[in-house]
Amino acid sequence: MARRKKGRKVHGWLILDKPYDYGSTEAVSRMKWFGEAQKAGHAGTLDPLATGILPIAFGEATKTVPFVQDGIKTYRFTARWGVRTATDDREGEVVEESAVRPDREAIEAVLPDFIGTIEQVPPQFSAILVNGERAYDLARDGEEVKLKPREVEIDSFDLIDMPDADHAVFEAVVGKGTYVRALVRDIAEKLGTVAHVSELRRTRVGPFGEDQAVTMEEVTGHPVSEKIPADARDHARFDEHLVPIGDAMADYPKEKVSSFEANRLRSGQAVMLTPVRAKALRAGEAGLLDVVLAEDDSGEVALCRLDGLALQPSKVFQLG
Template identity: 40%
Template sequence: MSAPKAPRQRIQRRALHGVLLLDKPLGLSSNDALQKAKWLLRAEKAGHTGTLDPLATGLLPLCFGAATKFSQVSLDADKAYEATLRLGQTSSTGDAEGEILRERPVALSREQIEAACARLTGEIEQVPPMHSALKHQGKALYEYARQGIEIERAARRVTIHALDILDWQHEALTIAVRCTKGTYIRTLAEDLGELLGCGAHLSALRRTASGPVHVRDAISLDALAAMSETEREAMLRPPDSLLADWPALRLDGQETAKFLNGLRRRVAAADAPHVRVYGPDAQALLGSASITAGELIPGRLLSPQEVNSLLSA
C-alpha cells in the first residue's frame, strides 16, 4: 500500500502593486507566463496587457494590484517588434506552425525589398488571420480554423509607423516594425511576401516595446525564479510606468481628496486627452484623467488604500 501524499502547501497570497516587465519565453502562452510570475511573487491580483502568441518571445508587461487599472493603456499603446520572415514559402497559418502551401523561388534585390516595405508603411488595411484570438460569436477564430471553417473577416485599418530591414540572408529576412495596436505581424509578413512575388510566412517574432517600456528592461522567468522574494518584489516598477509618456499634473491635499472621490476640478493646465495625476507627494499616483476646456475629468482612480500602499512601498 503506497504512502499517502503529503498535503499541498497553500501559498499565502499578498497585495502587491506594480508592473513587471517580463521577457516571455518561446512556447509559453501569455496566461501561463502570467500565472508563473504571479505564483513566484505570491500576488493576489494580476493581469497581462495583451496576448503575445506562444511562438513569440519578448516584452509582456504584467500588472499587479493597482497597476491592473491601467492595463488597457498598455493594450492600446503602439508596439515594436523584430520579425523574421521565411521568404519563398506560404503556410496555412501564416507562421512556422502551419502546413507549407506553396513554394516559389526567391530572386530579389535589397532595393525591391525596401520598396515593398515602403508600400506597407503608413496607414494600411489588414484582414485578421483565421489563426488568431479574435472572437466570432464568442469563439476565437483559431478554433474555427482548427475545424476547417473559414469565417469572413472585415478588413481593419492599422498604421505601420516604420518598417526597416535589420538583416537579409536570401530566404531569411528580419525586419523591425513599429505599429499601432491590433496589427497582425503574420499578416504583414504574408502581405510583404506577396508584394515581393515570392510569398512568405513568419518564422520568428519578438516584441521589443509597448508604449514607453522596452524589452531591454525586462526579466526572464528563469531569472525571476532564481531570485529571493525580496529581489523579485524589487523588480516591480510603479503603476505609472505604463503612463510615463503622458503629461503629469500634481494636486494639493484638498484637491486630492476631491479627485479621488471622482469630482471634476478646474485646473490651470493645457487640454490633454490623457494625464497622470499625483497628490502633494510626487510618488503618490492618484489615477488617470483628461483635461477638456480647463476641466480635469477623472478616469481610472486608485483607492486611498492603494495610494497609501504605494507611498509606503
C-alpha cells in the same frame, strides 16, 4: 460578508521578457503565483513562438492596461521566403511553396507600400471573434474563415538584414491590432512569392522597452522549465523588479497635487485648478484633456480628465 481575496496587494508593472514556447496567459499566471499577487493582467498577447516584451500589470496597475495596450509596438522578425504555412508562422502545416526569392532591391522597393494607414486582413489563425467563436478555433476545425480587412497603422517598416537567400530580417513599429504574420504574408504576395514568420521578437510596447525587461529566471531565480516549490516564493525578489504604475503613463500629462487635493480625488470629488496650472497642464491644447495622471508625494492618486479648470477623477488608485 465579503470574502477576503487571497494573496498580497501588489501594485506595479513587471516588464517580462517572455521566453519562447511559453503562452502569455501561462506567463502571467506563473508570475502572479510567484509574487502571490491578488490581481494581474497583461498589455498585449504574444504567441508562444514569439519572445520579448510582455508587460504584466499587478493590482491597481491593471487600471492603466488600456493605455499601454493602445501604445505603439516594435517588432523584430524574420521572414522565411518560399514557404507559406496555414498559420503564417513556422508552427503551421506547409500549404504552398515558391521558388522565388526576392533580393534586397526588390524588397526595399515595396516597403513604402506598407507604411502609414493600410488595410490588413488578419490571419485565419487569430483570436478575432467570428460569430462568438475565435477564428483560430474555427480554422483548427477545418472551417474556412473569411475575416474582413481593417485599417492598421504602420509607423515604420525596415529591412535590417538578409542572412541568406531564404531569410530577411525586418523591424516594424506598428499600431494596435497589427499582425506581423499578415505583414509578412502580404509583402511576400507583393513580391510574387510566399513566406511565413520564422522568428518574432517584440522589443517595445508603449512606454516599455527592452532596457526595463527581466526574464523569468531573474524574477524567480529558477529555470523556466523547473517547477518552483511554494515555499521558494521570494516576495522581496519579486517586488524589486516591479516598476511604478505611473511609468505606464509616460506619454500622458501629469499633475502634482497636494495631500488635500489627493484626498478629494480619492473620494471621487473634483479639484479646481488655478488658470495657470490648467494652462500649464494643457501645454497649448484647447478644450478637454481626457487623460491626466494626478500624483502626490506618496505616488499615483487617480486618472483624471481636465474639463475647464476642473480636474475630475475617472479611476482612483487604492494603493493601501
